[in-house]
Amino acid sequence: MKNNKIKSIIQAFFTDLLFWIYLWGCFLYLINSWFEINLKTSFVIIAGLIFTIFFLTAGISLGRKIFVPTKFTNIRWNKTFWGWSIIVVLAVTFIVGWKLVEVNPYKFFTQFKNAGGIMSGIFNPNLDILIMSLTALAETIYLALLATLFAIPIAFVLSFFAARNLMPKTILGNAVYVIIRSIATLFRSIEAIVWAIIFSVWVGIGPFAGMLALMVHSIASLTKLYSEQIENIDTGPVEAIKATGATTLQVWIFAVIPQIISPYLAFTIYRWDINVRMATIVGFVGGGGIGLMLLQQQQLLRWHNVGLIIWLIAAVVWIMDMTSAKVREKLVEM
Amino acid sequence: MKNIIEIKNLHKVYARGTHALKGINLNVKEGEFCILLGLSGSGKSTLLRCMNKLIDSTSGEIRICDEDVVSALGNNLRRIRRQIGMIFQQFNLIKNLSALTNVLTGKLGYVSLGHSIMFTQHKDDVNIARDNLKRVGLLDFANKKVKNLSGGQQQRVAIARALMQNPKLILADEPVASLDPATADSVMKYLGELNKKDNMTVICSLHFLSLARKYGTRVVALKDGEIVFEGSPKEIDEKKFQEIYGEDAEEVEIK
Ligand SMILES: Nc1ncnc2c1ncn2[C@@H]1O[C@H](COP(=O)(O)OP(=O)(O)OP(=O)(O)O)[C@@H](O)[C@H]1O
Ligand SMILES: [Mg+2]
Numbered sequence: 257m258k259n260n261k262i263k264s265i266i267q268a269f270f271t272d273l274l275f276w277i278y279l280w281g282c283f284l285y286l287i288n289s290w291f292e293i294n295l296k297t298s299f300v301i302i303a304g305l306i307f308t309i310f311f312l313t314a315g316i317s318l319g320r321k322i323f324v325p326t327k328f329t330n331i332r333w334n335k336t337f338w339g340w341s342i343i344v345v346l347a348v349t350f351i352v353g354w355k356l357v358e359v360n361p362y363k364f365f366t367q368f369k370n371a372g373g374i375m376s377g378i379f380n381p382n383l384d385i386l387i388m389s390l391t392a393l394a395e396t397i398y399l400a401l402l403a404t405l406f407a408i409p410i411a412f413v414l415s416f417f418a419a420r421n422l423m424p425k426t427i428l429g430n431a432v433y434v435i436i437r438s439i440a441t442l443f444r445s446i447e448a449i450v451w452a453i454i455f456s457v458w459v460g461i462g463p464f465a466g467m468l469a470l471m472v473h474s475i476a477s478l479t480k481l482y483s484e485q486i487e488n489i490d491t492g493p494v495e496a497i498k499a500t501g502a503t504t505l506q507v508w509i510f511a512v513i514p515q516i517i518s519p520y521l522a523f524t525i526y527r528w529d530i531n532v533r534m535a536t537i538v539g540f541v542g543g544g545g546i547g548l549m550l551l552q553q554q555q556l557l558r559w560h561n562v563g564l565i566i567w568l569i570a571a572v573v574w575i576m577d578m579t580s581a582k583v584r585e586k587l588v589e590m
Numbered sequence: 591m592k593n594i595i596e597i598k599n600l601h602k603v604y605a606r607g608t609h610a611l612k613g614i615n616l617n618v619k620e621g622e623f624c625i626l627l628g629l630s631g632s633g634k635s636t637l638l639r640c641m642n643k644l645i646d647s648t649s650g651e652i653r654i655c656d657e658d659v660v661s662a663l664g665n666n667l668r669r670i671r672r673q674i675g676m677i678f679q680q681f682n683l684i685k686n687l688s689a690l691t692n693v694l695t696g697k698l699g700y701v702s703l704g705h706s707i708m709f710t711q712h713k714d715d716v717n718i719a720r721d722n723l724k725r726v727g728l729l730d731f732a733n734k735k736v737k738n739l740s741g742g743q744q745q746r747v748a749i750a751r752a753l754m755q756n757p758k759l760i761l762a763d764e765p766v767a768s769l770d771p772a773t774a775d776s777v778m779k780y781l782g783e784l785n786k787k788d789n790m791t792v793i794c795s796l797h798f799l800s801l802a803r804k805y806g807t808r809v810v811a812l813k814d815g816e817i818v819f820e821g822s823p824k825e826i827d828e829k830k831f832q833e834i835y836g837e838d839a840e841e842v843e844i845k
Binding site: 490492493495496497498499500501502503505506509510511514515518 | 642680682684706
């Protein structure tokens with residue numbers, strides 16, 4: 257009981273501290289950029305601490321409201337101190353955001369003619385480079401396809417070891433599960449574009465680097481999707497097949513795989529769909545294909561070429577989207 | 591007659607601390623049709639799953655066909671399990687495979703990995719599987735996906751799968767609890783036949799006393815993880831019944 261009270265006061269203290277430091281930090285940023293006065297950062301921390309201690313002991317702060325329950329709860333929120341603190345912090349956040357993002361409606365409405373080149377390019381694509389662009393596009397589609405194909409068997413095998421319900425509840429089983437899951441999560445959180453930068457240095461700029469980037473990202477995310485699918489299977493058949501005297505591998509083949517095969521296919525096709533989209537982006541940073549070509553034409557300001565490339569990319573994404581949705585629909589019915 | 595099952599002072603404590611079995615002592619002779627009775631949560635499923643080591647027991651001894659189950663591992667465990675057919679309340683078939691393939695999986699304990707992957711190529715296995723399907727009256731459904739069969743038909747496929755193991759012992763965990771009364775009786779008939787004609791020992795948990803009287807040669811009643819009654823089905827009168835199921839319980843007839 258007493259421990260709980262101390263715990264909630266500590267939680268309230270840190271919430272308030274975070275709140276006041278953030279608020280003073282925002283003020284400091286605004287004052288520095290508007291009045292060109294240089295206030296010290298240490299000011300933020302000291303002011304934050306003082307305000308935290310004052311309002312926490314006064315018993316009206318936000319942290320207190322969240323973590324320390326009080327009896328007087330039917331005061332309307334706009335008559336309370338914590339209610340106003342939320343409003344102030346939202347307002348200040350909006351102003352700081354506007355400033356940081358350099359929002360400028362004036363530019364938006366008056367400088368449309370700057371985009372004239374690319375607009376006219378889109379409506380008058382240069383068909384002379386069609387063959388060349390199609391070649392680059394094929395590169396992109398095939399690199400996405402290969403990245404998916406290479407990822408499937410690797411993710412397939414890994415997913416069995418990343419499924420909690422299949423791994424034995426021993427220290428080794430647990431370790432394997434935790435290691436594979438964490439690596440997959442880590443690799444997935446690194447965007448494909450970052451992998452492309454790494455691989456374009458490693459194996460040189462070109463589609464191979466793009467394929468490796470997408471492959472690593474696909475393995476990580478398919479492993480996660482696949483293994484979650486395994487964790488959701490009906491355990492009844494697993495138990496029944498075990499009871500016949502089947503070996504572990506036989507249990508996997510007869511009780512697990514038949515249950516996961518159609519969701520696996522659906523995920524994989526979805527992944528290929530994503531990979532085709534990402535393949536263009538990855539091309540921008542050295543992954544080859546149509547993305548690289550788009551970057552080069554844009555830097556040369558050849559807007560009519562850029563226009564054609566944009567149309568081709570849109571067409572491919574549209575077709576992929578349609579077919580993958582159709583195929584997945586069929587798989588769900590299976 | 592020889593004992594096919596010998597259980598001594600068996601305890602099971604689940605990871606979260608539930609003491610599900612509290613010192614079970616039970617011998618079952620070859621050829622018996624033993625009915626397990628007891629309220630929900632009394633430990634029937636736990637006891638049945640300990641017998642083929644689907645779950646590990648906490649302490650005590652289990653011997654089946656003179657082999658120690660508790661310490662069995664790997665190939666030994668496989669040899670023990672394949673002589674024990676198991677039937678479940680939820681049938682536990684692989685729903686998007688055909689009835690025939692499901693029956694063939696009963697053979698998994700006897701064959702190598704390579705053999706089992708090519709199951710449908712082995713004429714003799716397929717023929718035995720078809721014979722077993724015929725026995726439960728489902729030969730016409732051999733190539734149908736199991737998910738398109740009715741509950742009663744699915745349970746019969748599950749019986750055919752157990753037959754594929756050529757078992758000495760059948761463990762049935764509420765095999766008819768999700769079926770209507772008429773279908774329930776027809777499924778129980780097949781179990782009764784295996785017991786009488788094929789001389790298989792059956793241990794079957796049930797909730798209906800009428801079925802217990804009709805098919806059972808012996809009744810074992812569990813309450814809170816302990817055996818509270820053991821004897822012939824005929825001995826269970828209203829008083830005994832209330833001892834097992836509690837004061838307010840009333841017998842429901844199933845014809
Ligand atoms: N996997 C498990 N983990 C923890 N406790 C469990 C588990 N399975 C069963 N129990 C507990 O063990 C006790 C016995 O359960 P058991 O399933 O053996 O009963 P039962 O007689 O088969 O009941 P029912 O008629 O509902 O099937 C119950 O208290 C149950 O909550
Ligand atoms: Mg049960």
